[in-house]
Amino acid sequence: MNKGQAITIALDAMGGDRGLPVVIESALEVMAQALDLTLILVGQEDAVVTELRRHGVEPSERLVVHHASQRVEMDDLPSAALRNKKDSSMRVAINLVKEGVADACVSAGNTGALMATARYVLKTLPGIDRPAIAAALPTIRGHAHMLDLGANVGCLPEHLFQFAVMGAVLAAAVDGNPSPTVGLLNIGEEEMKGNEQVKEAARLLAASDLNYIGFVEGNDIYLGTADVVVCDGFVGNIALKTSEGVAQMITHYMKKEFMRTPLTRLAGFVAQPVLQAFRASVDPRRYNGATLLGLRGIVVKSHGAADVFAFAQAIRATIQEVRQALPTRIVEHLGMLLQQRSET
Amino acid sequence: MNKGQAITIALDAMGGDRGLPVVIESALEVMAQALDLTLILVGQEDAVVTELRRHGVEPSERLVVHHASQRVEMDDLPSAALRNKKDSSMRVAINLVKEGVADACVSAGNTGALMATARYVLKTLPGIDRPAIAAALPTIRGHAHMLDLGANVGCLPEHLFQFAVMGAVLAAAVDGNPSPTVGLLNIGEEEMKGNEQVKEAARLLAASDLNYIGFVEGNDIYLGTADVVVCDGFVGNIALKTSEGVAQMITHYMKKEFMRTPLTRLAGFVAQPVLQAFRASVDPRRYNGATLLGLRGIVVKSHGAADVFAFAQAIRATIQEVRQALPTRIVEHLGMLLQQRSET
Numbered sequence: 001m002n003k004g005q006a007i008t009i010a011l012d013a014m015g016g017d018r019g020l021p022v023v024i025e026s027a028l029e030v031m032a033q034a035l036d037l038t039l040i041l042v043g044q045e046d047a048v049v050t051e052l053r054r055h056g057v058e059p060s061e062r063l064v065v066h067h068a069s070q071r072v073e074m075d076d077l078p079s080a081a082l083r084n085k086k087d088s089s090m091r092v093a094i095n096l097v098k099e100g101v102a103d104a105c106v107s108a109g110n111t112g113a114l115m116a117t118a119r120y121v122l123k124t125l126p127g128i129d130r131p132a133i134a135a136a137l138p139t140i141r142g143h144a145h146m147l148d149l150g151a152n153v154g155c156l157p158e159h160l161f162q163f164a165v166m167g168a169v170l171a172a173a174v175d176g177n178p179s180p181t182v183g184l185l186n187i188g189e190e191e192m193k194g195n196e197q198v199k200e201a202a203r204l205l206a207a208s209d210l211n212y213i214g215f216v217e218g219n220d221i222y223l224g225t226a227d228v229v230v231c232d233g234f235v236g237n238i239a240l241k242t243s244e245g246v247a248q249m250i251t252h253y254m255k256k257e258f259m260r261t262p263l264t265r266l267a268g269f270v271a272q273p274v275l276q277a278f279r280a281s282v283d284p285r286r287y288n289g290a291t292l293l294g295l296r297g298i299v300v301k302s303h304g305a306a307d308v309f310a311f312a313q314a315i316r317a318t319i320q321e322v323r324q325a326l327p328t329r330i331v332e333h334l335g336m337l338l339q340q341r342s343e344t
Numbered sequence: 345m346n347k348g349q350a351i352t353i354a355l356d357a358m359g360g361d362r363g364l365p366v367v368i369e370s371a372l373e374v375m376a377q378a379l380d381l382t383l384i385l386v387g388q389e390d391a392v393v394t395e396l397r398r399h400g401v402e403p404s405e406r407l408v409v410h411h412a413s414q415r416v417e418m419d420d421l422p423s424a425a426l427r428n429k430k431d432s433s434m435r436v437a438i439n440l441v442k443e444g445v446a447d448a449c450v451s452a453g454n455t456g457a458l459m460a461t462a463r464y465v466l467k468t469l470p471g472i473d474r475p476a477i478a479a480a481l482p483t484i485r486g487h488a489h490m491l492d493l494g495a496n497v498g499c500l501p502e503h504l505f506q507f508a509v510m511g512a513v514l515a516a517a518v519d520g521n522p523s524p525t526v527g528l529l530n531i532g533e534e535e536m537k538g539n540e541q542v543k544e545a546a547r548l549l550a551a552s553d554l555n556y557i558g559f560v561e562g563n564d565i566y567l568g569t570a571d572v573v574v575c576d577g578f579v580g581n582i583a584l585k586t587s588e589g590v591a592q593m594i595t596h597y598m599k600k601e602f603m604r605t606p607l608t609r610l611a612g613f614v615a616q617p618v619l620q621a622f623r624a625s626v627d628p629r630r631y632n633g634a635t636l637l638g639l640r641g642i643v644v645k646s647h648g649a650a651d652v653f654a655f656a657q658a659i660r661a662t663i664q665e666v667r668q669a670l671p672t673r674i675v676e677h678l679g680m681l682l683q684q685r686s687e688t
Contacts, residue, residue, distance in 0.1 A: 140596050150531055153539045187494055187581040195497045195578055218585025222593040234539055235582055237531040238575075241562025242583045246590040249566040250626060252484050257622040264618045271615035274608045278601040282594060 006036045007322050009104050009315065010096040013043030014071040014089040016108025016311075017304045023108070024051045026311035031063065034319060040064045040102055043071075043089040068092040072109050074304060078116035090114060094121045097297040103322040104298035106289070106314050108306050114299065115151050115292060122297040125327055127334040130155070131294035132163045132233070133301065134170055136287045137243070141224030145171050145180075149290060150237035157200035160184065160230055161208070164201075165334045166293040167228035168210050173324035174317075175227070183216030183226030185235060197232065208337050247282070289314030291321060294330070298322060350380045351666050353448050353659065354440040357387030358415040358433040360452025360655075361648045367452070368395045370655035375407065378663060384408045384446055387415075387433040412436040416453050418648060422460035434458060438465045441641040447666040448642035450633070450658050452650050458643065459495050459636060466641040469671055471678040474499070475638035476507045476577070477645065478514055480631045480661075481587070485568030489515050489524075493634060494581035501544035504528065504574055505552070508545075509678045510637040511572035512554050517668035518661075519571070527560030527570030529579060541576065552681050591626070633658030635665060638674070642666060 013023045020043065027039050038061070041048050045067040049059060059065045070088040072081045085091060090109050096102040098121050107114050115131065124131055134147035147163050148155070155163075164182050171180035184202055186194040194215065205212040216225050218239060231239070254275075258268035268275070280286075284303075288310035292299040298321050302314035357367045364387065371383050382405070385392050389411040393403060403409045414432040416425045429435060434453050440446040442465050451458050459475065468475055478491035491507050492499070499507075508526050515524035528546055530538040538559065549556040560569050562583060575583070598619075602612035612619070624630075628647075632654035636643040642665050646658040 138593065140593050153531065185582060187497065187578055187585075218582040218587070219589030219592065221586060222589035231582075234531055235579055238529060238562040238579055239582055239586045241531075242565060242586050243562070243590045245563030245566035246587045247594065248563065249482065249484050250591065250594055253625045254622050257618045257625065258615075260618075260621075267615045267618050271602075271611045271618075274601045274604075274611050274615075277604075278598050281597045281601065 005323060006038070007319055008038040008040065008102045009106060009318055009322070010040040010042055010066070010093040010102035011315070012090045012093045012105065012107035012109055013041045013048050014068070014109075016302065016306060017074065018307070020047060020051050022306065022308055022311050024048070024055065025308045026315060027063070028055055028057060029308065029312045030315045037319065038062045038064065040066050040093075040096060042066045042068050042093040042096070044069070066092065066096070072113045074110050076110055076113055078110070078112040081110065081113035082116050082120055091117050091121070094118050094299065097299065098122055104300065104318045106300045106302060106318050108302035108304055108311060108314075111150065111301055114301055118292050118295055118297070118299045122295045122299070124294050125296055125331050125334075127331065127338060128162055128166070128294040130159055130162070131292050132166060133290050134167060134293045135290035136174075137221060138282055138287060139222050139224030143287065144221060144224055144227055144229055145174075146221060146229040146231070146236060146240070147293065148231065148233035148236050149240050150233045151292070152233040154234070155197065155232045157197055157204055160197065160201035160232070161204040162294070162334065164205055164210055164212070164228065164230045165337060166330050167230060169330045169333045170291065170293060170326065171227045173326055173329055174320060177227060179211045180227035181211050181213045182228045182230060183213050183220060185221075185229055185231035185239070186215035186217065188215065188217065201230075207341070209340060210337070244284070247284070285310035286313060289317035291317075291326075293326075296327060298326060349667060350382070351378075351663055352382040352384065352446045353450060353662055353666070354384040354386055354410070354437040354446035355659070356434045356437045356449065356451035356453055357385045357392050358412070358453075360646065360650060361418065362651070364391060364395050366650065366652055366655050368392070368399065369652045370659060371407070372399055372401060373652065373656045374659045381663065382406045382408065384410050384437075384440060386410045386412050386437040386440070388413070410436065410440070416457045418454050420454055420457055422454070422456040425454065425457035426460050426464055435461050435465070438462050438643065441643065442466055448644065448662045450644045450646060450662050452646035452648055452655060455494065455645055458645055462636055462639055462641070462643045466639045466643070468638050469640055469675050469678075471675065471682060472506055472510070472638040474503055474506070475636050476510060477634050478511060478637050479584075479634035480518075481565060482626055482631060483566050483568030487631065488565060488568055488571055488573055489518075490565060490573040490575070490580060490584070491637065492575065492577035492580050493584050494577045495636070496577040498578070499541065499576045501541055501548055504541070504545035504576070505548040506638070506678065508549055508554055508556070508572065508574045509681060510674050511574060513674045513677050514635065514637060514670065515571045517670055517673055518664060521571060523555045524571035525555050525557045526572045526574060527557050527564060529565075529573055529575035529583070530559035530561065532559065532561065545574075551685070553684060554681070588628070591628070629654035630657060633661035635661075635670075637670075640671060642670060
């Protein structure tokens with residue numbers, strides 16, 4: 001994983017449903033693989049050090065403990081977290097990015113509070129009105145990047161355009177794909193369908209130099225029709241959660257059928273290695289680590305319920321974003337597109 | 345299936361991707377089971393009769409052929425179908441409902457044209473501003489009804505309220521559940537989340553006598569958290585299509601893993617009966633037949649790609665709606681709720 005560039009990442013050690021134990025174990029796992037990586041563990045100093053020692057590890061130059069006295073709870077209102085928890089592990093981790101001490105930060109904490117705090121502390125990139133949440137999703141062809149997944153409810157066409165630019169830069173950087181295809185999520189492929197917001201955004205995208213392929217429908221997300229799928233945060237969040245629900249239901253019925261009789265259990269035993277390989281190929285944990293795109297700094301959100309495997313994936317995704325200098329690339333590409341638009 | 349009430353259903357015999365052969369075979373299958381059912385096959389008379397004879401069947405009193413010279417194509421614009429295809433099989437089938445000749449009609453044709461034509465010919469029920477598309481979806485607990493699935497883009501809170509009433513009446517009638525739970529699809533369960541449209545709709549629902557349980561998220565659809573899930577047609581259509589995509593992707597990866605080596609193929613062979621039973625339990629064809637709710641008449645939309653099994657299910661769902669006198673029940677319940685609202 002290491003390619004010679006020294007990288008420092010701040011981890012919100014207190015965030016997430018499972019908190020400290022998962023963060024520390026993931027940190028140690030990734031550290032063992034990435035030689036030029038420094039991790040700053042932000043949280044209650046005593047608790048963090050105790051948890052490290054449970055693994056027989058002492059704080060070091062590459063594994064720094066940074067004290068923060070507070071913790072943002074999963075049900076804290078974003079406004080309250082912003083106002084009352086200025087020394088939370090989440091806020092302090094973001095501050096470290098702002099101060100240039102860390103190249104990026106990762107948190108499994110409250111999404112609303114993370115977005116509000118990151119936006120307040122880091123500010124948005126020039127040309128970006130609203131940051132968006134982007135994540136990679138598995139598809140039949142590999143994976144696609146989708147945004148916004150819930151940061152913005154009620155977007156203007158211009159916001160969708162900015163999301164498209166950020167998504168295309170993300171796909172280019174992460175996948176090494178110089179011209180990723182961009183689709184706009186809609187309820188039909190015909191130009192006359194959809195609401196005014198997507199129709200106007202379609203006009204902006206068609207006039208840009210992005211590799212815009214037109215409207216895509218919900219099923220196209222997982223068919224891999226587009227490398228980047230753009231939508232409003234309300235729609236994106238519902239599509240994402242709906243996908244989780246479908247997968248859970250399918251798993252439920254599959255288990256139920258294999259558990260029905262001794263004979264079906266035997267069949268399940270025989271098929272187990274195959275079913276495991278199948279589950280691994282659609283395992284959402286592999287795709288853990290949603291990016292808060294559009295900020296002057298890299299902030300990655302891990303799923304709140306992430307386990308060690310999933311949280312380590314989020315740290316690895318963050319390393320890749322730092323290597324690719326994502327925010328700088330977004331500013332450059334957006335500047336170029338807006339320049340072109342003003343010239344025409 | 346037959347409970348003594350004579351029922352007449354008009355079938356758009358020319359609609360759908362697979363057209364006449366599927367409609368005729370489904371019709372014959374359902375006819376064999378429902379003794380007091382009369383089906384009116386609407387379409388090109390020669391073609392319909394020829395197709396019947398292929399099955400060794402002649403038109404009869406219970407299997408009437410009704411000529412219609414035109415066909416709505418899947419890519420016809422709704423407005424063009426309405427204006428230029430006044431003798432289409434779809435339009436004539438709806439006319440038969442309007443004239444009281446048929447109790448309901450079923451079409452696998454172009455959704456937009458079907459909705460536009462049904463609305464134009466039949467008109468909406470008193471108290472209903474906009475008809476909605478409702479369908480049953482499988483859940484971990486059984487099934488749930490969801491609406492709107494794509495008829496209305498950009499709904500007012502009042503429209504969502506009307507959808508909730510219609511959905512609750514549908515669930516009560518079809519499932520015999522006197523007080524179905526109603527959830528409003530949103531991006532979080534907290535009251536402060538979501539857009540203004542759902543927040544205001546939530547206030548209307550909370551003040552009604554519906555069994556309103558609050559906001560539900562995308563994953564709740566398939567967990568069966570609510571018996572009725574209410575949303576705007578843009579969001580509903582994307583959630584539905586996204587679900588199809590996830591299921592397709594999961595099937596794709598499962599097949600791929602079982603086909604990988606001779607050994608995994610053997611495991612697949614052993615597990616086949618279980619996998620088949622599992623597929624049957626989440627088979628979307630079992631849930632074919634979306635209802636156009638809120639019209640002065642019963643119109644059911646079959647999936648365009650429906651096969652005989654699926655189209656027959658749509659006819660059966662239609663029979664049930666006729667038996668339950670769905671439109672009358674909706675008017676009664678809505679009238680009662682609006683009465684209560686005006687009194688408070």
